[in-house]
Amino acid sequence: MKVSIDMDACVGCGLCEGDCPDVFEMDGDKAKCKMTDVPANIQKSCKEAAANCPQEAIKFA
Numbered sequence: 318m319k320v321s322i323d324m325d326a327c328v329g330c331g332l333c334e335g336d337c338p339d340v341f342e343m344d345g346d347k348a349k350c351k352m353t354d355v356p357a358n359i360q361k362s363c364k365e366a367a368a369n370c371p372q373e374a375i376k377f378a
């Protein structure tokens with residue numbers, strides 16, 4: 318499972334970092350992905366972060 322953030326949509330609320338700090342971290346006023354390929358053991362929390370993102374900025378492929 319690959320993950321990315323739509324940087325135009327992200328408003329830097331920080332929720333994703335709280336939900337899944339293994340994958341997301343804040344970088345100034347935006348979030349960034351610490352990895353693009355999400356290992357199976359953290360996919361659940363990564364999907365929760367996507368579901369909770371107010372901007373629907375977290376995308377999977």
Ligand code: SF4
Pocket residue numbers: 322326327328329330331332333334347348366369370371372373374375
């Ligand atoms: S939850 Fe969404 S809007 Fe908030 S920092 Fe993360 S990617 Fe950006």
